[in-house]
Amino acid sequence: MRITQCRASGSEDLRSFLDLGITPLADALVKQENLDTDEARFPLELVFCPDSALVQITENVPADVLFDENYLYFSSFSDVVLKHSREHALDLIAGRGLDDSSLVVELASNDGYLLKNFVEAGIPVLGIDPSPEPAQAANDIGVPTMVEFFGDDLASKLVADGKAANVILANNVFAHIPDINDFTAGMKTLLADGGVIHIENPYVRDLIEHCEFDTIYHEHFYYHSCTSIDRQMRRHGLHLNHVEYFPTLHGGTLRWHCGHEDQPSERVKEYLAAESAAGMDSFSYFEAFADRVQGVKRDLLALLHDLKDRGKTVAGYGAAAKGATLINYVGITTDLMQFVVDRNVHKHGHFMPGTHQPVKDVSALVEEAPDYVLLLAWNFKDEIMQQQEEYLRRGGKFIVPVPHPEVVA
Ligand code: JHZ
Secondary structure (H helix, E strand, O other): OEOOOOOOOOOOOOEEEEEEEEEEOOOOOEOHHHOOOOOOEEEEEEEEEOOOOEEEEOEOOOHHHHOOOOOOOOHHHOHHHHHHHHHHHHHHHHHHOOOOOOOEEEEOOOOOOOHHHHHHOOOOEEEEOOOHHHHHHHHHOOOOEEOOOOOHHHHHHHHHOOOOEEEEEEEOOOOOOOOHHHHHHHHHHHEEEEEEEEEEEEEHHHHHHOOOHHHOOOOOOEEEOHHHHHHHHHHOOOEEEEEEEEOOHHHOEEEEEEEOOOOOOHHHHHHHHHHHHHOOOOHHHHOOHHHHHHHHHHHHHHHHHHHHHOOOOEEEEOOOHHHHHHHHHHOOOOOOOOEEEOOOHHHOOOEOOOOOOEEEOOOHHHHHOOOEEEEOOHHHHHHHHHHOHHHHHOOOEEEEOOOOOEEEO
8 A cells, every 4th residue: 555645753754865766674584385376565765755754665564474473584694683782781771770670671672682781780671572473492592582663552452561661672673664653752751750762774875875775675764864863753753863884784774873862972963964964954955866876787687698698696694675776676586696695493394485496505606606696685794704714715706796796805
């Protein structure tokens, strides 16, 4: 179903600036027995709302379709993510003096990758996540996790049960919620007096400036800036008070600190001023993006066809959601890329959405020795290339697709 109004502000002034076609769900890896069944496909188009300053996709795929039992994303397969999360937890524990009388609630707590650090320190936690498989993994390691979608109803029930969160964590989920107002209202309800909300999400400025168009998929309803977060918080009596930047995480991530009080740091003021100066609160900033995206498609296809003509073999690294957008939009069929490898054992034996490359264990790179590896999970380039010393030593080469296709060895 296509939206006619901004999900945040309700404005009907939605301005379209990128159409990636009709694509399958990026996280819906296909099982062997379903290879002959038609996959559901949905339009993938981006619009900008000048009122909320929010970039969003037009299509509402129901959340229970996006995050069902086939949702196989597990946060714990990246050492970089685990280190980042541990540092985040330790900073919060020390900085806010958390102890056994505190409560830390994480929304979209996945497999417990972040909350486990608080559990280890004896701090009470509650994880909330709608996807049963990762939630089970969290419960198995001692991170209490409810399999639920979060919103104001659930927050009110928790408050009625005597819960109030001193810290609410919402990492890589503020893009994933069809009803952003209900979700934000729930955070306001659940947050204790003097508590803090930390929201992490990839930064739309990096998406545009580094042409990270493959991070657009149906799971990501929104692409946030400080301006959009500031306006969203204010709509719900919350405030953006501080911001941190992690340039390499997921292609450029911001952590926004929000709370009941209106006490913006100098850094927040600088970010808001810089976004305004760059024109990010107006449509003109986004207008030229589609031409650059089409340029990546043209150049990547030309490169892959050239490799095929020269008899070279190509594999993909990372059965990531962003990989699914890339290969479906660019049209990377099995004659151009034969298989994909991934460290996440839950994804093995499945096939990429739409194009149906099989997903194999990472050892296939050395065993089958493809000449080139298209780095679909380019956000983990350093981590992956370090692990692939042996493949590189044997003469293997990587192709990084964005911001423009490039062969690296
Ligand atoms: P990865 C994810 O998107 C999921 P995806 C989610 N939709 C989101 O919002 C964004 O991140 C921010 C594998 N891997 O994390 C693991 C290796 O095989 O970039 C993953 O399957 N070896 C919630 O799916 C994939 O690559 C490794 O060494 O686009 C990476 O997927 C490492 C580090 C990862 O995200």
